[in-house]
Amino acid sequence: MTYATHSCTTSLIVPFNQLQDGFQQERMPTLKLRQFWLDNLRKLLIDNQDAIITAINDDFGNRSADETLLAELMPSVQNIHYCKKNLKRWMKPQKRNVGLAFQPAKAKVMYQPLGVVGIIVPWNYPLFLAIGPLACALAAGNRVMLKMSEYTPSFSGLFKTLIEQYFPADLIRVETGDANLAAEFSTLPFAHLLFTGSTAVGHHVMRAAAENLTPVTLELGGKSPVIIGHDMPMPEIMQRLLFGKTMNAGQTCVAPDYVLVPSSRVEEFITQAKITFSSLFPSVTDNPDYTSIINDRHLARLHDYLDDATSKGAVVIPLGQNEKEDRRLPLHLILQVTDDMRVMQDEIFGPLLPILPYNSLEQALNYIQERPKPLALYYFGYQKTQQDYVLKQTLAGGVCINDTLSHVAQEDLPFGGVGGSGMGHYHGHEGFLTFSKAKPIFSKKRFNGAKIIYPPYGGLILKMLYRLFIR
Numbered sequence: 001m002t003y004a005t006h007s008c009t010t011s012l013i014v015p016f017n018q019l020q021d022g023f024q025q026e027r028m029p030t031l032k033l034r035q036f037w038l039d040n041l042r043k044l045l046i047d048n049q050d051a052i053i054t055a056i057n058d059d060f061g062n063r064s065a066d067e068t069l070l071a072e073l074m075p076s077v078q079n080i081h082y083c084k085k086n087l088k089r090w091m092k093p094q095k096r097n098v099g100l101a102f103q104p105a106k107a108k109v110m111y112q113p114l115g116v117v118g119i120i121v122p123w124n125y126p127l128f129l130a131i132g133p134l135a136c137a138l139a140a141g142n143r144v145m146l147k148m149s150e151y152t153p154s155f156s157g158l159f160k161t162l163i164e165q166y167f168p169a170d171l172i173r174v175e176t177g178d179a180n181l182a183a184e185f186s187t188l189p190f191a192h193l194l195f196t197g198s199t200a201v202g203h204h205v206m207r208a209a210a211e212n213l214t215p216v217t218l219e220l221g222g223k224s225p226v227i228i229g230h231d232m233p234m235p236e237i238m239q240r241l242l243f244g245k246t247m248n249a250g251q252t253c254v255a256p257d258y259v260l261v262p263s264s265r266v267e268e269f270i271t272q273a274k275i276t277f278s279s280l281f282p283s284v285t286d287n288p289d290y291t292s293i294i295n296d297r298h299l300a301r302l303h304d305y306l307d308d309a310t311s312k313g314a315v316v317i318p319l320g321q322n323e324k325e326d327r328r329l330p331l332h333l334i335l336q337v338t339d340d341m342r343v344m345q346d347e348i349f350g351p352l353l354p355i356l357p358y359n360s361l362e363q364a365l366n367y368i369q370e371r372p373k374p375l376a377l378y379y380f381g382y383q384k385t386q387q388d389y390v391l392k393q394t395l396a397g398g399v400c401i402n403d404t405l406s407h408v409a410q411e412d413l414p415f416g417g418v419g420g421s422g423m424g425h426y427h428g429h430e431g432f433l434t435f436s437k438a439k440p441i442f443s444k445k446r447f448n449g450a451k452i453i454y455p456p457y458g459g460l461i462l463k464m465l466y467r468l469f470i471r
Helices: 010-025 031-047 049-060 065-091 128-139 153-166 179-185 199-210 234-250 263-280 296-311 361-369 384-393 428-434 449-453 460-469
Strands: 094-096 106-113 116-120 143-147 172-175 192-196 216-219 225-228 258-262 315-318 332-335 352-358 376-380 398-401 436-443
Touching: 010 116, 010 143, 010 172, 010 179, 031 049, 031 065, 031 128, 031 153, 049 065, 049 153, 065 128, 065 234, 065 428, 116 128, 116 179, 128 143, 128 428, 143 179, 153 172, 192 199, 199 216, 225 361, 234 263, 234 376, 258 263, 258 361, 263 332, 263 352, 296 315, 296 332, 296 352, 352 361, 361 384, 376 384, 428 436, 449 460
Parallel strands: 116 143, 116 192, 143 172, 192 216, 225 258, 225 376, 258 352, 332 352, 376 398
Antiparallel strands: 094 106, 106 436, 315 332
16 A cells, blocks of 8 residues: 655655555554563664664764763663553553533543654764654554664664664664655655754754644754853862763753853863863873764864854863864863854854853843753752742753753653754653544443533523533
8 A cells, every 4th residue: 555645765655655554454552562662672772782882983983882871772771661661551541531511421531653653863862862762652552764864874774774683664664865865754744753953954854744744843952051050069060061061072962052150150160171171081082982073074063163263252272182083072162252153153062162151140041031942951059049040030941950961861751842942742751642642532321411402502401501611
């Protein structure tokens, strides 16, 4: 049976239709079958850890093996565990209340799989950002097609091979190819499409999906701010901040993008940043713990940001030696930044950290409020009243208090953006709900109490009902 009707390449139509046929044959997979799928996905990861680490390292030039374990493999496995553990409860129909005027009757919500789900995976965390939505989609009972990034050919090829070994072709398909294939991919009539990537590309994905009225979840990015309070010791701040900024060399959608620092603490911030960075990374060049920039194009983009900022009056402080052939770029602090600098206009996605002094918390929050809503926001400070003030006066995809990045790894927290940083959520229960249809069901038995409201209208009982319920 043929389902795809838009102008897609044959290489995409055939697997898409195969997945659709698989869904037609198994429209409501059992709990046991879904748990088997999740177990198989976990087994794929556990059995092939070394190959996964090697492939991602090959794509980056150098990707810290520990970062792949900590930021990709471990949260992926834990997410699968969490989905399997809670799946029975998630699948159970929920009883809902029936209004007095409609008694006797029952109401419930039944959760059903949507069909074939599309997932477009970025290059920066190619495993975690594939497994996260994939596990949720399988838990919800769907068939899945993934488009991997052309910037990670080694891992993308490995992942495609592994999926074909562990899963039938009518359940999961992995596609590899360039941006043209990604454009074709987004035109397929998926039941739901999840895209992780830049805001600019997100516009194109949403526009293409609209042709099929395909609902989308967009996990974008933007400029995630850090606010430094007055009361937290700077050494404690810097460890947590730099861990989040240097993870994957800053190539993280929720990486701290710029830091708002009290004017009185700027020098302290700079001094401690130097001390902490050198303790985390005594050297950058040839250090296996420090990840490379993904390719020459992105390295040139980051150097262009630095050159542009310097030409417009910024002061740049590198916290390590410049990279050689391996694209390992040390963390750079950038002072005296202005809005006309590209580093303050674009999502940085690398180890550059602008520092903006502020004189009052209100001033810092006004700066954030005047800009597009970020995917993440980080506040460092122990005072509960200040924490609550920041939470209530800002709108962001997610927040960490006295930490960075960690909210993304919490299985029971939804992950998603707002406004320019994205729409929709996944992870955990929210992921199950995103890839499910919550179908409302109202049912009555033989006795029909609603007869009293049938025409002809104007009777005494109707008048009594109006007085009882319209007040």
